[in-house]
Amino acid sequence: GVMEAVELRVGFGGAGRMAGGLARGLLRAGKVPASSILASAPSDKNLDAWRESGCRTTHCNLEVLQESTLVFLATKPHVLPGVLQEIRPAVGPHHVVVSLVAGVTLQTLQRLLPAGTKVLRLMPNLPCVVQAGAMVFARGSGAGDGEAALLKSLLSSCGLCEEVPESYINIHTGLSGSGVAYVYLFAEALAEGAVKMGMPGGLASRIAAQTLLGAAKMMLETGEHPAKLRGDVCTPGGTTIHALHQLEKGALRATVMNAVEAATNRACDMAED
Amino acid sequence: MSRSPHSPLLRTFERSHTTGHLSEACVGAPATGGTNRASGPGTPAPSRGRPQHLLRSPAPELPTVSGLRKMGVNFTVSNKDTVKSSDVLFLAVKPPIIPFILEEVGPDIEARHIVVSCAAGVTISSIEKKLSAFCPTPKVIRCMTNTPVIVREGATVYATGTHADVEDGKLLEQLMASVGFCTEVEEDLIDAVTGLSGSGPAYAFTALDALADGGVKMGLPRRLAVRLGAQALLGAAKMLLESEQHPGQLKDNVCSPGGATIHALHFLESGGFRSLLINAVEASCIRTRELQHLADQEKISPAAIKKTLLDKVKLESPSLSVASASKVSLFTNKSPSSKKN
Numbered sequence: 001g002v003m004e005a006v007e008l009r010v011g012f013g014g015a016g017r018m019a020g021g022l023a024r025g026l027l028r029a030g031k032v033p034a035s036s037i038l039a040s041a042p043s044d045k046n047l048d049a050w051r052e053s054g055c056r057t058t059h060c061n062l063e064v065l066q067e068s069t070l071v072f073l074a075t076k077p078h079v080l081p082g083v084l085q086e087i088r089p090a091v092g093p094h095h096v097v098v099s100l101v102a103g104v105t106l107q108t109l110q111r112l113l114p115a116g117t118k119v120l121r122l123m124p125n126l127p128c129v130v131q132a133g134a135m136v137f138a139r140g141s142g143a144g145d146g147e148a149a150l151l152k153s154l155l156s157s158c159g160l161c162e163e164v165p166e167s168y169i170n171i172h173t174g175l176s177g178s179g180v181a182y183v184y185l186f187a188e189a190l191a192e193g194a195v196k197m198g199m200p201g202g203l204a205s206r207i208a209a210q211t212l213l214g215a216a217k218m219m220l221e222t223g224e225h226p227a228k229l230r231g232d233v234c235t236p237g238g239t240t241i242h243a244l245h246q247l248e249k250g251a252l253r254a255t256v257m258n259a260v261e262a263a264t265n266r267a268c269d270m271a272e273d
Numbered sequence: 274m275s276r277s278p279h280s281p282l283l284r285t286f287e288r289s290h291t292t293g294h295l296s297e298a299c300v301g302a303p304a305t306g307g308t309n310r311a312s313g314p315g316t317p318a319p320s321r322g323r324p325q326h327l328l329r330s331p332a333p334e335l336p337t338v339s340g341l342r343k344m345g346v347n348f349t350v351s352n353k354d355t356v357k358s359s360d361v362l363f364l365a366v367k368p369p370i371i372p373f374i375l376e377e378v379g380p381d382i383e384a385r386h387i388v389v390s391c392a393a394g395v396t397i398s399s400i401e402k403k404l405s406a407f408c409p410t411p412k413v414i415r416c417m418t419n420t421p422v423i424v425r426e427g428a429t430v431y432a433t434g435t436h437a438d439v440e441d442g443k444l445l446e447q448l449m450a451s452v453g454f455c456t457e458v459e460e461d462l463i464d465a466v467t468g469l470s471g472s473g474p475a476y477a478f479t480a481l482d483a484l485a486d487g488g489v490k491m492g493l494p495r496r497l498a499v500r501l502g503a504q505a506l507l508g509a510a511k512m513l514l515e516s517e518q519h520p521g522q523l524k525d526n527v528c529s530p531g532g533a534t535i536h537a538l539h540f541l542e543s544g545g546f547r548s549l550l551i552n553a554v555e556a557s558c559i560r561t562r563e564l565q566h567l568a569d570q571e572k573i574s575p576a577a578i579k580k581t582l583l584d585k586v587k588l589e590s591p592s593l594s595v596a597s598a599s600k601v602s603l604f605t606n607k608s609p610s611s612k613k614n
Contacts, residue, residue, distance in 0.1 A: 225518075225525070226521070228519040231519065245548065245555075248545065248547045249548040251543060254543035254545075258543075
């Protein structure tokens with residue numbers, strides 16, 4: 001049956017930035033008490049921050065499997081096969097294994113784990129840390145509706161969480177995983193424009209961020225097409241339409257499409273390595 | 274489109290662009306570039322029992338003239354006749370000629386007349402100023418239309434002058450609505466309208482030509498490619514006009530994930546398609562304003578203009594005899610006594 005989140009013991013194999021972001025999101029949302037979280041890493045380097053939050057830590061991956069029911073695998077891709085071999089003896093039918101490892105397919109995961117293991121694959125993005133993440137997950141053959149519902153319910157505390165076919169995961173990387181960086185770049189450029197026109201940098205940066213946040217919030221809350229929202233801001237002959245013309249002249253749209261395509265293709269290429 | 278049975282009839286006509294005929298002071302002489310090819314075959318017009326459509330044409334050999342005559346349009350070389358027999362006067366000559374037309378027809382303009390100028394860049398105030406020498410309260414309406422009026426899918430806007438009543442505007446609107454979309458605007462928007470829908474058909478023709486090329490490149494016969502391209506744009510435009518949805522949404526509706534259309538759109542975006550269109554509308558609008566500014570200056574003498582025009586007419590239509598060209602009575606107050614039908 002579906003586990004109660006309260007009883008859930010959550011483990012993290014690997015304690016890097018992405019794992020930390022997810023854990024922090026879960027903690028902030030109050031979904032899981034820190035004492036129920038156990039993270040493993042080869043060195044103490046990453047684990048200090050976890051301990052400071054009240055989570056338990058270890059250097060032993062097996063212990064994570066033994067202590068937890070929901071296990072997030074968040075190692076570097078080249079490390080994962082070794083880790084899977086290590087933990088395989090301890091994996092049982094009660095476990096739900098969720099891989100965050102970029103480029104490792106469900107097929108590979110299922111091959112390296114006991115047959116029938118409930119495996120899911122998750123692609124989050126960094127703003128999970130501040131509970132404004134965008135996450136997609138795909139389920140393996142052993143995972144059912146219950147596991148999907150559990151994951152979705154848990155991770156919705158970190159932002160938007162949707163189930164997708166596995167083929168969308170690389171696209172999500174190009175759109176949102178890497179996409180966060182595109183936004184930072186855009187924000188930086190906005191602020192730079194303002195600085196050029198005479199505004200101090202710190203203020204410009206904060207306003208740029210708030211502008212992005214506000215626009216995004218309007219998109220999410222109204223559900224309106226961004227083209228329509230854009231039109232709403234453009235008074236005839238006004239400042240906005242003049243600025244948009246500059247963006248169109250620079251073929252911004254095509255450039256952004258190129259970026260998403262490049263990141264997606266790279267994700268696909270890396271997966272095959 | 275319903276029409277009042279009592280509305281006076283005026284047609285606008287296309288002057289053959291081969292002659293560059295600048296001298297037709299008509300009701301219905303076409304403006305530059307053949308706009309106002311107009312109501313033509315599409316709009317049957319109930320008559321009030323008087324001659325229906327008076328067009329002044331000094332060159333009856335023009336192909337447009339004979340075509341119009343077949344539709345029952347009456348012709349005259351006399352501006353006086355046209356003015357006297359009409360209620361609504363369309364002035365559709367090239368902008369630099371407008372002042373001279375107005376001087377010629379001015380004396381015959383009465384308070385009842387509605388003078389409609391289709392000349393790009395010619396302001397209402399400049400027309401009112403010229404006419405006020407003859408008539409204290411001239412009714413002037415300025416309009417901007419486009420070539421698809423010829424197939425009754427025109428886009429027309431109009432702005433009413435100081436002394437034009439609401440009903441006068443409505444009358445024009447009714448007339449032009451019979452050949453497409455027509456709405457009233459503030460005069461200061463007319464240049465923008467020129468850039469968008471005035472020139473717009475040219476942008477569309479260019480796009481259609483290129484789309485057809487694309488079709489041909491990929492194996493379609495030219496005729497079919499043209500037909501399909503035109504139908505695609507027609508259909509898309511119709512969908513947009515009949516839909517509440519934003520064109521961006523309609524575009525999305527056509528783009529299935531990873532499909533053909535989105536790949537194609539990426540190419541358009543890479544080429545700066547959108548900005549090119551924005552640039553085009555802007556350029557046309559700005560140029561309209563420039564032309565208006567030039568026209569306002571009126572620095573050239575009437576004699577110089579007359580000579581330039583006549584020379585041009587001779588150059589462009591060697592078949593026209595000098596004699597017929599000299600029947601142009603634009604710059605004199607005398608009209609030839611013969612009235613051609």
